[in-house]
Amino acid sequence: xxxxxxxxxNKVTEKGKDVELRCDPISGHTALYWYRQSLGxxxxxxxxxxGNSAPDKSGLPSDxxxxxxxxxxVSTLTIQRTQxxxxxVYLCASSFQxxxxxxxxxxxxxxxxx
Amino acid sequence: DQQVKQxxxxxxxxxxxxxxxxxxxxxxxxxxxxWYKKYPAEGPTFLISISSIKDKxxxxxxxxxxxxxxxxxxxHIVPSQPGDSAVYFCAASxxxxxxxxxxxxxxxxxxxxxx
Numbered sequence: 001x002x003x004x005x006x007x008x009x010n011k012v013t014e015k016g017k018d019v020e021l022r023c024d025p026i027s028g029h030t031a032l033y034w035y036r037q038s039l040g041x042x043x044x045x046x047x048x049x050x051g052n053s054a055p056d057k058s059g060l061p062s063d064x065x066x067x068x069x070x071x072x073x074v075s076t077l078t079i080q081r082t083q084x085x086x087x088x089v090y091l092c093a094s095s096f097q098x099x100x101x102x103x104x105x106x107x108x109x110x111x112x113x114x
Numbered sequence: 115d116q117q118v119k120q121x122x123x124x125x126x127x128x129x130x131x132x133x134x135x136x137x138x139x140x141x142x143x144x145x146x147x148x149w150y151k152k153y154p155a156e157g158p159t160f161l162i163s164i165s166s167i168k169d170k171x172x173x174x175x176x177x178x179x180x181x182x183x184x185x186x187x188x189x190h191i192v193p194s195q196p197g198d199s200a201v202y203f204c205a206a207s208x209x210x211x212x213x214x215x216x217x218x219x220x221x222x223x224x225x226x227x228x229x
Binding site for chain 1: 116118120150155156157158159160203205215216217218219220221222
């Protein structure tokens, strides 16, 4: 079956521009997660959606970052007024429920801010 | 402050030998630990996990050992195969806490298995 997909796979943007990153989770998965991996670092939790519950946004690094999940499926991570330190690989994961050991990751979007 | 540490950025072993990847943690609230494997240009894939009520979990060639008193866990791969060459991430979660979905990851260890 189809796994988690993310688009675009690569994105180069100029400092100050806004970007949108998309995640299509596995069908039927109610939980969706966004992580960020900066160069030489581990994966950093950003935000978590579970069903219709209010998302956990505690990992978002600044108010320039926001995410939404429409219809309980596709999610979009938006970064406004991008900065060079936003350059990283942004990974999306989904799971059937909030079972941490069953998070299925997408291939990621590599964001480069010039 | 890094709560999950993988102090070896890389490890190289010969095919057929044992690979041992180490991970240390500082948060005593962590009670569930996972290892993920990541190939280039792909997302991490779950490999094996262990609950803090156990000290060992085995799945085929992969065994994870947990030493709670030392806040240390290790992943053993035996025998190692060239296809095991990847970045291995250690992750931890506080399942008994309210945010049990949050995984805290280490920086990863690049394993290279030489034929």
